[in-house]
Amino acid sequence: xxRAQLLLIAAIASSGCRTTxxxxxxxxxxxxxxxxxxxxxxxGGGASREFTLTTAGTIAVTLTSTTPxxxxxxxxxxxxxxxxxxxxxxxxxxxxxxxxxxxIAADTGxxxxxxxxxxxxxxxxxxxxxxxxx
Amino acid sequence: MNTMRCLACAxxxxxxxxxxxxxxxxxxxxxxxxxxxxxxxxxxxxxRFYSYSLTVAGPVTAMxxxxxxxxxPVSNVLELGLGIPAGTGCAVSSAASTTTxxxxxxxxxxxxxxxxxxxxxxxxxxxxxxxxxxVIHP
Numbered sequence: 470x471x472r473a474q475l476l477l478i479a480a481i482a483s484s485g486c487r488t489t490x491x492x493x494x495x496x497x498x499x500x501x502x503x504x505x506x507x508x509x510x511x512x513g514g515g516a517s518r519e520f521t522l523t524t525a526g527t528i529a530v531t532l533t534s535t536t537p538x539x540x541x542x543x544x545x546x547x548x549x550x551x552x553x554x555x556x557x558x559x560x561x562x563x564x565x566x567x568x569x570x571x572x573i574a575a576d577t578g579x580x581x582x583x584x585x586x587x588x589x590x591x592x593x594x595x596x597x598x599x600x601x602x603x
Numbered sequence: 604m605n606t607m608r609c610l611a612c613a614x615x616x617x618x619x620x621x622x623x624x625x626x627x628x629x630x631x632x633x634x635x636x637x638x639x640x641x642x643x644x645x646x647x648x649x650x651r652f653y654s655y656s657l658t659v660a661g662p663v664t665a666m667x668x669x670x671x672x673x674x675x676p677v678s679n680v681l682e683l684g685l686g687i688p689a690g691t692g693c694a695v696s697s698a699a700s701t702t703t704x705x706x707x708x709x710x711x712x713x714x715x716x717x718x719x720x721x722x723x724x725x726x727x728x729x730x731x732x733x734x735x736x737x738v739i740h741p
Contacts, residue, residue, distance in 0.1 A: 515674070528705070545676060548668045548705070548737060550642055556669035556735040557676040558703045575705035576666070578638070578737070585674065 507597040510542055515585030517555035522577050526603030529569035530582045536595045539564050543587040546573050548580055555581035562587045641720060641736040650723035652693035660714045661741030664707035669735040678702045679728055684721040685711050693719035
């Protein structure tokens with residue numbers, strides 16, 4: 470009888486604490502984040518992507534592909550304006566490649582990467598960029 | 604009777620063991636900083652300024668984040684300044700000659716009051732440029 474009572478006590482006590490018995494979640498990954506972004510840049514236009522740095526560090530953008538290959542476009546990094554456009558701080562005119570074409574140190578906050586027509590496009594160009602950040 | 608005692612004991616143990624779960628969370632004592640984006644067009648040999656108010660004392664940072672001509676970033680040097688409104692202008696107390704960056708070029712501790720950030724073309728831009736300044740304050 471005493472054994473049964475002890476088991477009952479243990480069962481009630483443990484059932485009331487189910488939420489505290491869960492395993493702790495893993496700590497946030499502190500490795501650099503890498504995100505791909507694919508879109509289309511039209512003649513005279515641009516396409517941008519926003520992201521937020523919660524830790525200061527270096528933002529690096531790689532234009533990994535364009536169609537057709539070898540197309541020269543502008544790739545830049547800046548901050549998003551309130552109207553949604555991307556105000557560029559730095560940019561390069563480049564073709565696609567495996568190594569980051571532009572990198573810049575940044576404080577915490579919202580930023581954007583932009584691909585734009587540097588004046589040579591005659592037709593829409595699909596592209597992919599990867600954004601590496603802390 | 605024993606069963607009733609057992610149940611009461613179990614409930615007491617459960618409540619004691621779970622005390623941490625029902626604790627009232629403490630309220631945050633710090634508020635998020637305010638971010639201001641100041642965008643406009645700067646004519647050659649001119650200046651622009653923007654006023655803002657601090658209701659809490661603390662550090663203020665200013666960043667000339669973007670300077671563009673026809674949507675393309677340029678590397679011209681401008682003077683970025685922090686100060687207080689004076690008459691129809693901004694009396695700058697701290698300034699830096701700088702190109703664009705995504706790290707604040709100016710930092711200043713400020714008390715409660717009204718302040719301004721100013722951008723000025725000292726060296727002579729070749730044409731009008733669009734700028735964006737980011738100010739973060741308490």
